Amino acid sequence: MTPPQRDFPSTPPGPRGDTPVSGRRSRAATVALCLMAGLVGACASGSDEPRVEIPTAQATEDRERERTSPGRDRSSRAREARAPVFKRVADVTTGTAFGSLGAEGFSRWQRDVPRIEDVRIDSSADGHRQPALWLPPSGDGEQPLLVVLHSWSNQYRQQVGIPFGQWAQRRGWGMIAPNFRGVNDKPEATGSDLAVQDVIDAVDFALEKATVDRKRVFVVGFSGGGMMSLLMAGRHPDRFAGAVSWVPVYDLAYWHRYNATQVPPRDYADHITQSCGGDPNADGAARRSCRHRSPSAHLAAARAAGVPVYIGHGLADTLVRPDHALRAFNRLADPGDRVRERSLARVAGNRLPGGPRGSIRAEAHFGPQDPEVVFSRRSRSATVVLFEGEHDLVYNPGLEWIAGLSGRAQEG
Numbered sequence: 001m002t003p004p005q006r007d008f009p010s011t012p013p014g015p016r017g018d019t020p021v022s023g024r025r026s027r028a029a030t031v032a033l034c035l036m037a038g039l040v041g042a043c044a045s046g047s048d049e050p051r052v053e054i055p056t057a058q059a060t061e062d063r064e065r066e067r068t069s070p071g072r073d074r075s076s077r078a079r080e081a082r083a084p085v086f087k088r089v090a091d092v093t094t095g096t097a098f099g100s101l102g103a104e105g106f107s108r109w110q111r112d113v114p115r116i117e118d119v120r121i122d123s124s125a126d127g128h129r130q131p132a133l134w135l136p137p138s139g140d141g142e143q144p145l146l147v148v149l150h151s152w153s154n155q156y157r158q159q160v161g162i163p164f165g166q167w168a169q170r171r172g173w174g175m176i177a178p179n180f181r182g183v184n185d186k187p188e189a190t191g192s193d194l195a196v197q198d199v200i201d202a203v204d205f206a207l208e209k210a211t212v213d214r215k216r217v218f219v220v221g222f223s224g225g226g227m228m229s230l231l232m233a234g235r236h237p238d239r240f241a242g243a244v245s246w247v248p249v250y251d252l253a254y255w256h257r258y259n260a261t262q263v264p265p266r267d268y269a270d271h272i273t274q275s276c277g278g279d280p281n282a283d284g285a286a287r288r289s290c291r292h293r294s295p296s297a298h299l300a301a302a303r304a305a306g307v308p309v310y311i312g313h314g315l316a317d318t319l320v321r322p323d324h325a326l327r328a329f330n331r332l333a334d335p336g337d338r339v340r341e342r343s344l345a346r347v348a349g350n351r352l353p354g355g356p357r358g359s360i361r362a363e364a365h366f367g368p369q370d371p372e373v374v375f376s377r378r379s380r381s382a383t384v385v386l387f388e389g390e391h392d393l394v395y396n397p398g399l400e401w402i403a404g405l406s407g408r409a410q411e412g
Contacts, residue, residue, distance in 0.1 A: 089395055095393045099159060101151070101160050115136065121198075125193070125197040126194060128181075135168055139171070145173065148164045149221030150179070157177075185271040185274055200236060222393040226248030234302045242405045247393065248295065250295055250327045255320065259272075303380065307381060311384045315375075323348040327344065332381070
């Protein structure tokens with residue numbers, strides 16, 4: 001079996017590589033990588049069968065218009081004039097600015113989050129001893145719980161989660177980071193019923209061990225963890241007061257097709273095949289398995305329950321195309337607020353939806369230190385934000401959004 005591929009190797013790829021590079025890469029290089037990648041997904045509204053298109057050189061001209069457009073200037077001015085409404089976490093901005101996104105290990109967790117514990121939780125589904133990181137709350141009375149989910153190719157000690165732990169510790173909140181069957185390269189992982197139950201068992205562990213407010217349990221994840229965050233909002237909408245999802249996978253079969261047709265093909269396609277029991281785009285049983293494991297099959301329940309969901313995605317992401325975020329938003333939004341098919345196709349090609357100006361229609365919670373917001377929209381309880389960046393997470397906007405929800409839940 002091909003060794004698991006880290007979501008973010010610390011070394012940049014070669015000229016035909018398929019992994020993300022620094023957010024400071026030039027626009028021309030971004031466009032070139034998109035062209036070399038060679039494939040862009042788009043699907044009919046409400047369809048689970050996205051079609052694949054080839055980007056053209058027109059993307060370069062479009063991106064330059066977007067860069068100099070008045071709409072983007074207005075967004076920058078508004079962002080720079082606005083002061084953050086809560087204390088930022090240790091002056092951290094993005095995951096890539098914090099460190100290597102693939103780094104794991106407990107020693108740094110212990111150094112940066114001194115009260116963290118490495119615990120084991122028995123699965124209520126099959127008795128599996130799940131490891132997890134546990135930060136007991138320290139505030140007075142019942143405190144909120146932050147559930148932190150690791151990315152696709154990593155496990156629960158992923159160090160990119162440390163700023164979340166620091167933020168929770170400073171506020172007196174509880175935090176738990178379950179392993180939910182580890183790397184997404186096997187049937188028991190990758191959004192399976194067992195993995196979903198692992199997250200619920202971790203929440204129940206926290207409720208049993210400490211004075212946690214069951215009405216203020218929030219889940220946050222990045223990449224594969226972003227997929228899982230959306231999945232938890234859909235599978236268990238009664239258990240979560242809000243879900244934050246950074247650069248998520250929305251549909252596994254769609255993402256499999258994209259990865260399988262790269263040159264060279266990415267290991268993620270093999271991971272999905274191993275998890276779902278076959279190629280979901282060629283085998284009916286495998287497709288049904290991948291469908292059940294995907295947020296696309298369950299977000300309607302989150303919409304019906306009114307679960308607040310915040311989705312953020314880098315516009316230049318070529319690992320998980322940013323149209324995944326908009327497709328997830330569409331599933332949660334009212335029909336009149338959904339992003340149209342033409343715009344979905346543009347975003348799949350790493351271009352702004354709706355033409356060169358973009359549209360800022362919702363509070364994004366990004367501060368002056370954070371990447372530039374290029375698109376935002378809100379409908380019902382869902383917010384989606386596209387930012388100037390690649391496959392990355394931005395810590396403080398999601399945490400500020402959660403803090404606001406927590407205060408409203410406490411007042412209610």
